[in-house]
Amino acid sequence: DDVSAETLAIVNELKSLEGPLLPILHRLQEEFGFVPEASLPLIARELNLSRAEVHGVVTFYHEFRNHPAGKHTLRICRAEACQSMGGRELAEHACKVLDLDWHETTPDGKITLEPVYCLGLCSVAPSAQLDGELHGRLDRDELSALIKEARA
Numbered sequence: 001d002d003v004s005a006e007t008l009a010i011v012n013e014l015k016s017l018e019g020p021l022l023p024i025l026h027r028l029q030e031e032f033g034f035v036p037e038a039s040l041p042l043i044a045r046e047l048n049l050s051r052a053e054v055h056g057v058v059t060f061y062h063e064f065r066n067h068p069a070g071k072h073t074l075r076i077c078r079a080e081a082c083q084s085m086g087g088r089e090l091a092e093h094a095c096k097v098l099d100l101d102w103h104e105t106t107p108d109g110k111i112t113l114e115p116v117y118c119l120g121l122c123s124v125a126p127s128a129q130l131d132g133e134l135h136g137r138l139d140r141d142e143l144s145a146l147i148k149e150a151r152a
């Protein structure tokens, strides 16, 4: 099938690299938007690793997802400047309103919640990004409004 063929093509292209596993996983995620579960046994076989090893790496690095991301991605800045300006409360608020933990997607597939470490908006902290749009000086109400917009 497509996933197997694409996985093997990527593995073959990258397996001569030193430490090929991460580049392979990144490429898969670029290709599919996530790392398909079905790719893992193939990667393990081709790289002579156990499935547990491959699985361990995928789950260790949070940037890899095993299902497609939501339609919208909400990134809340969790770096220093934002944290000190109410970013922590904002992050808690987002998790609560969406009923999600970081890297998770709402069951309707609408919104994925991701942490981000500085959006370059420290002077207007706390900040967040909804898809391509940046937002500074956010408070809970404004964040709720953004979430509502993304859910619509």
Ligand code: FES
Pocket: 077, 078, 079, 080, 081, 082, 083, 117, 118, 119, 120, 121, 122, 125, 126, 127
């Ligand atoms: Fe949040 Fe820089 S620390 S934008």
